[in-house]
Amino acid sequence: MLQRNPAFEDRTPRRILRGVDRLADLVELTLGPVGRSVLIDRGAALPLVGDSGYAVATHFDMADPVAQSGVQALRHLAWEMSRDFGDGAATAIVLARAVLAGLVNMMDAGYDPQHLGDAVVRRAKAIAAQIEASAVPANDIGTLRAVATTAAGGDAGLGGAIGEAFHSVGRAGTVIVEAGHGVGDEIETRPGLHFGSGWLSPAFVTDDALGKAIYDDAYILVASGRIDRFDEILPMLEVFSQRKKPLIVVAGEVAGEALATLVLNRRKAGALVCAVAAPGAGDWKAMNLGDIATATGATLIGDESGHRLADIKPAMVGRARRIEIGRNHTAIAGGAADPQALEARMAHIRGEIASARHLAYDREQHELRLARLSGAIALIRIGAATKPALDQRLEVAKRAVAATRSARAAGVVPGGGTSLFRAAVQAAEAASGSETELMAANVLAGALGAPLRAIVSNRGRDAAHMAGLVAASSDSSSGYDAAGDRITNLHAAGIIDACEVMVEALTRAVATAATLGSVAAATASASKRNDRGAA
Structure with a gap:
């Protein structure tokens, strides 16, 4: 001792x-x-x-x-x-x-x-x-820019981009920073629900120029498990095919016969279908699928909910005004969420954020989930001439975003x-x-x-x-x-x-x-x- x-x-x-x-x-x-x-x-x-x-x-x-x-x-x-x-x-x-x-x-x-x-x-x-x-209050773009610039150590360019991003998404939205590929900073605003996964086959693409499957008034089936038998989803496919409405399948995994037959129906018959990979892995995948189901008004199909694919009814399928599905990105706008269910889901996530205050990765993931459900997302891609400069600016940007988020929530002082x-x-x-x-x-x-x-x-x-x-x-x-x-x-x-x-x-x-x-x-x-x- x-x-x-x-x-x-x-x-x-x-x-x-x-x-x-x-x-x-x-x-x-x-x-x-x-x-x-x-x-x-x-x-x-x-x-x-x-x-x-x-x-x-x-x-x-x-x-x-x-x-x-x-x-x-x-x-x-x-x-x-x-x-x-x-x-x-x-x-x-x-x-x-x-x-x-x-x-x-x-x-x-x-x-x-x-x-x-x-x-x-x-x-x-x-x-x-x-x-x-x-x-x-810190609501106007000038105030947001000033807070961000101060927190960014006087970098007016970076502070201006962060202030503009916060102003563009409003109080319900959020701002995320990531490393860019150029010298300058770029801002991209994404309204609605977004996640970083996309179609499972290029055969589902409807717009070759954009490389996306784009549908209006789409119906969305959300399942947490693996779908590999086509007969499991055939009843729903027939229902929405008769209605001439697109059916989007978002699941923990779509593979085997199910995926092959969906691709074949798309190629040969022009079926309005698309299979989408669920975002995340493990527990995060399950939580993300629950969020997507809530945002679109769908009933989550799987062991967690007790609902089986064999028992699914059209009323259990979600809906969205528009969905755009790329290779590695999906955007859902105008989801048919039940307002009370959506608010309950967001309240639960806020509780998860509070519980994870000492776990940086968990907290960030829950904050991203909340941002997806609550409003628009502004993505700032940070640029710099060298890798060390990029790392430094990226760290400064993250700190400035956190400070600006705080100012938007509780106001500013001299x-x-x-x-x-x-x-x-x-x-x-x-x-x-x-x-x-x-x-x-x-x-x-x-x-x-x-x-x-x-x-x-x-x-x-x-x-x-x-x-x-x-x-x-x-x-x-x-x-x-x-x-x-x-x-x-x-x-x-x-x-x-x-x-x-x-x-x-x-x-x-x-x-x-x-x-x-x-x-x-x-x-x-x-x-x-x-x-x-x-x-």
């Missing part, structure tokens, strides 16, 4: 703060439109240029194991912000350092760390509510650290209660100006002077524009942040700092550490 040596009492918070300070000093450099990058040593691997709080936090270590525990706590905080919102990691780290420093100073003056930490958390929640109340700074000033002016509550208000009043001060300092200006000018302005939207080096109306200048990002950065940073500040002892392995790039 490894021997563990404890570090006791008042030395522990200070040692933790040492690690937090060293990391936050580097992260501060990345804040704002004139923030700088940090060169990160990775041992034998090539150095990495980090231009975000998350990138810096991921690769920074301390040799002192107690100081390293502070670094790890902030690394986790940065990871949470990046995972959940795609933005705000640097702000959260800078806030956490400032709050922890204030708490440690108060503890040195004799205040109880637990009571003080609890008071700071309570105050932070009140300030968060105040910020939320000040948010304005950027540049202004919303946090103004809320802290107002909270300090209205502070009341016990001495501990007053001290907690003082800690936050000083700490919540840290992001603004870092942005001003990165511009090379006097942070205290600029903070004073912002505080003196009666316009709640007035703040410091670092790119223009001026005090201005930030909403008008397009310098805005997603409200939810700022609120979560505040509450999570304060909770992290309060936890670290209340630590009385820390244990570390007595074995020698082997830290690459440790400070």
